[in-house]
Amino acid sequence: MLIGGTIEATSLPDSPHLPLPIRAMIFRPTPPSVSGLIDLFAPDAQLNGKSILVTGATGSFGNLFVRTILERWEPRRVIVFSRDELKQYEMQQREPFRSRKDVMRWFLGDVRDADRLKKAMEDVDVVVHAAALKQVPAAEYNPFEAVKTNVLGAQNVIDAALECGVGRVVALSTDKAAAPSNLYGATKLVSDKLFVAANNHRGRRDIRFSVVRYGNVMGSRGSVIPFFIERRDAGVIPITDERMTRFSISLQQGVEYVLLALAKAWGGEIFVPKIPSYRILDVAKAIAPDARIEVVGIRPGEKLHEEMITTTDALQSVEFARYYVILPSTPLWDEDRFRIESNGSIGRRCEYGFSYNSGDNPHFLTVDELREQILGGVPVHA
Numbered sequence: 001m002l003i004g005g006t007i008e009a010t011s012l013p014d015s016p017h018l019p020l021p022i023r024a025m026i027f028r029p030t031p032p033s034v035s036g037l038i039d040l041f042a043p044d045a046q047l048n049g050k051s052i053l054v055t056g057a058t059g060s061f062g063n064l065f066v067r068t069i070l071e072r073w074e075p076r077r078v079i080v081f082s083r084d085e086l087k088q089y090e091m092q093q094r095e096p097f098r099s100r101k102d103v104m105r106w107f108l109g110d111v112r113d114a115d116r117l118k119k120a121m122e123d124v125d126v127v128v129h130a131a132a133l134k135q136v137p138a139a140e141y142n143p144f145e146a147v148k149t150n151v152l153g154a155q156n157v158i159d160a161a162l163e164c165g166v167g168r169v170v171a172l173s174t175d176k177a178a179a180p181s182n183l184y185g186a187t188k189l190v191s192d193k194l195f196v197a198a199n200n201h202r203g204r205r206d207i208r209f210s211v212v213r214y215g216n217v218m219g220s221r222g223s224v225i226p227f228f229i230e231r232r233d234a235g236v237i238p239i240t241d242e243r244m245t246r247f248s249i250s251l252q253q254g255v256e257y258v259l260l261a262l263a264k265a266w267g268g269e270i271f272v273p274k275i276p277s278y279r280i281l282d283v284a285k286a287i288a289p290d291a292r293i294e295v296v297g298i299r300p301g302e303k304l305h306e307e308m309i310t311t312t313d314a315l316q317s318v319e320f321a322r323y324y325v326i327l328p329s330t331p332l333w334d335e336d337r338f339r340i341e342s343n344g345s346i347g348r349r350c351e352y353g354f355s356y357n358s359g360d361n362p363h364f365l366t367v368d369e370l371r372e373q374i375l376g377g378v379p380v381h382a
Contacts, residue, residue: 045262047073053124054080055111055157056131058087060217061172065128065255070096070103079105081120082131111153117160124164128258129157129171129195132188136176136301139184150187151194158198158209166207170261171195172254173213173270175247175306178313182301192270196328199267208267212257213326214275215247215306218373225283225374232288238296244280245305245358248365248373249273257323264342268328272308272317277361278370286370305359314354318347324356 047069054062057080066078078100082088088106091097097104109116111131121127132150133139139146154171161169173192176185198209218225228237253273261271284293298304309317309324316327318335320343327335339347365373 045073045259047075047126047262049074049076050125051075051077051123052079052126052128053107053121054078054128054130056082056129058082058084058091059130060251061130061254063091064251065130065258067096068252068255068259070100075103077105077124078103079107079120079124081107081109081117083108083110110149111156112148114156114159117156118163121160121164121166125167126262127157127161127166127169128262129154129169132172132191134174134184136182136184139187140182140301143183146183146187150184151190154191154194158194161207161209162198162202162205165205168262168265169195169198169207169209170258170265171209171211172258173211175213175215175308177213178307179310181303196268196270197330199328199332200330202267208265210261210265210267211270212254212261213270213272213308214249214254214257215308216249217251217254218248218278224280225287228284228287229374232291235288235291236294237284237288237291238294239280239284240296240298240302241304242281242293242295243304243359244298245277245361245364246280247275247306247308247358247361248278249275260323266333266338266342268330268332270326272324272326272356274322274324274363276363276365277306277358278365282365282367282370283374286367286374305357307355307357309350309354309356311353311355314350314356315352317350317354319350320347321345324350 050073052069052075054065056062057066059082062080062082066080069075069078080088080091085108088108092104092106107116107120109120111117111129131153133142133146157169157171160166171191174185174188176182177188177192178185180186180189192211192213195209195211202209224239231237253275257271257273261269265271281293284291309326313326316329318325318327318339325347327338339349
């Protein structure tokens with residue numbers, strides 16, 4: 001479904017270089033009635049007075065995550081850790097970052113550099129790990145580089161957090177880590193396993209590692225929506241397969257689920273949000289209802305449906321009202337207590353044979369809802 005590769009939501013720069021309709025779609029709040037966004041503001045991540053470091057913080061996720069922190073809490077420090085000096089400079093010029101020089105810190109560095117990470121994490125309370133190489137074809141062509149950043153970089157983050165006395169660590173994952181069919185997904189699966197297993201090695205340290213897994217933000221660069229918008233005037237929309245589906249999540253939802261994990265994690269969980277799906281054919285109808293559909297065939301390694309919990313994962317998964325949790329394979333705490341006490345409502349074990357994929361999702365966005373999210377009410381013939 002993704003034309004020319006996939007770039008995850010965390011890699012998007014919040015910059016004027018994005019086409020205006022796409023930038024507006026990605027960064028505007030998603031209506032709760034459409035997105036199914038729940039009241040995630042209730043759990044308090046307790047970030048007042050905390051020192052927070054975000055790797056890959058100059059991407060779209062990092063921009064919005066830091067912005068959200070500054071709007072809701074009074075952190076002691078917020079450290080932007082990334083390797084791109086231009087993106088850091090551009091971020092520094094925008095509000096609210098420019099007005100919060102008292103708390104903002106700007107660290108150039110790469111997660112491949114263990115020593116630099118340890119220096120950056122001195123006296124840090126919370127780490128959100130969003131840095132990764134995420135472009136699927138690039139990872140296939142440059143596998144060693146993807147492993148260095150996504151796998152060895154993850155280990156460096158873990159080691160630095162353990163050594164520096166960090167209290168909470170949340171790593172961002174992807175649907176492609178569930179039964180991976182490409183190298184990017186495989187590296188993120190290894191990364192997930194590392195962060196979950198890190199809890200086994202914390203000793204007496206008061207630290208919790210957890211993971212949040214979700215897919216692409218609708219409209220992100222490399223996704224099908226910008227491509228469809230470009231092609232609609234030509235009168236022909238190429239799609240890979242009429243049966244294809246994807247999960248739908250807004251950038252703000254991704255931020256909220258990370259904050260949820262910071263507030264609720266016991267350590268070792270993979271949090272998986274309950275979010276709606278959409279059909280690729282419906283996206284084409286929403287953007288170009290009068291265009292002819294041309295089926296071009298699915299690409300090697302591309303999935304017909306996104307999957308976030310496999311049938312094997314489900315054997316160790318708990319369902320709550322608004323999200324799932326994949327439990328750690330090595331028990332770290334009493335699982336019955338976790339089901340009863342961790343959420344405020346009692347969770348239940350997923351049934352044998354259950355899987356969570358975009359094709360079987362009970363909640364699909366309609367063509368009208370997609371049009372509203374994608375075009376924001378702009379007439380399709382404008």
